[in-house]
Amino acid sequence: MPEVTSPYAPGTPCWVDLMAPDQRAALEFYGDLFGWQGEPGPPEAGGYAVCTLGGKAVAGIGPSMPREGQPAPPTVWTTYLAVPDADAAARAIIENQGQVVMPAMQVLTFGRMAVVADPTEAVFGLWEAQDFGGAEVVNEPGAVIWNELNTADPGAAKRFYPAALGIAVTPMDNAPGYHALKVGEQAVGGMQGLEQLPEGTPSHWLTYFAVDDADRTAEALDKAGGTVLRAPFDMIAGRMAVLRDPQGGIFAVIRVNRAP
Template sequence: MVPDPQAAIDFYSDLFGWAGEIGPPDTGGYAVCELKGKPVAGIMAAMNPDGTVPDPLPPAVWTTYLSTDSVEATEKAVRDAGGQVMMPGMDVMDLGRMAVLTDPQGAVFGVWEAGEFYGAGIVNEHGALIWNELSTNDTAGASEFYGRVLPMTFVPSEMEGAGGYTEFQVDGRAVGGMMSLEKAPPGTPPHWLPYFNVDDPDSITAAAERAGANVLAPPFDMVAGRMAVLADPQGAVFAVIAATEPEPPV
């Protein structure tokens, strides 16, 4: 969600090889960005639920959407568990139904109840989403909240050197992660962060910087691979990573 969707489309298309264009008025101009002809992300202008432009404009931001079988049931579970509903459930034509919520610590996320549109058509490839990560000041509270809201479980990461990192799992499969804000810069609010897979984080970081992005964390090696954290020219924060292949079982 950005003040200038066309500028964002141009930036990410150049960076990741996406294709996208401003959508029709009946979708609020929503742009579905594609890679190899399949959807990988969405870009839209900041607007209120009634279609008016907010004043002042909110900051540019990427929003993580989690799948749900029922937006209404998830909204109720969020309220019962201490979260808030920022944008109540609404139909997006026949594509699906969505809502935007916050957890008790204030991290914003969306939920999507699929109709004809199921979400990302490509993941884990260069230029596509590979991971979503929650940073919070209360990992125990967040685990309890998300476990009550959606059918997820939470287990310590088994990756060597990932002490204190928690995996979100669905049916035993890791679908996201969580870490403490303890080592983050002072004042960093709880938030979700999308990771995009790239072949070469160093060259992607250099290209993003040339295009006007800010480098929040230059490329560095960590247990899951080599990554960097960037803010696009309008301020939306995202990470890029060349993920390390897991070791084959002995």
């Protein structure tokens, strides 16, 4: 199992979480789909559950809590990027035409977090690790394997992420229109425009989970009350599908091609 044993480099996706209206139902759904274990956390953590795979932290699921007088927040998977200083990173976001959705806040002794948006309105999180570094297992069936920015303005994104967060944006070989997000020489995510997505799709970050079989996972999700938004198909990296859980959270699954 590919365990993470060193700190995430700044700019690298390090965690994902879902805030759901029915946290218990979400925990059961993803537990059945991916084999996660997780229970609602203590009141001082807002009930937030750190889900595990093989005893290692893999993702978070919390209860969504509408602010007074505000509509219920959308049920979405949020990608968090590692930063050395969440407050400084939030300032850099603003200085580069992004916006702060939720100011940096302390999360017990685990770290500091903020929720921000890039100039194309794609929302993501910032995570300054203290006692908790992020996902402890990745690139394994049931764990996160890729994070992808789908943006209405790739040109603006190409300017923003290097300037605000030091993430390089470079064309990806053999994938016209697709770009790699790089930290140093390491590709840590991808970026593309919205041309291939349904009309009206907003800019967003999409989480990919690795699976052994994309077709069987899509079938299991359908039987559990989810929706297959894009049926399993073959692409350059493997066989993938885009899915929506019963409460509206959208994510992708992929069975990656293995070298012979």
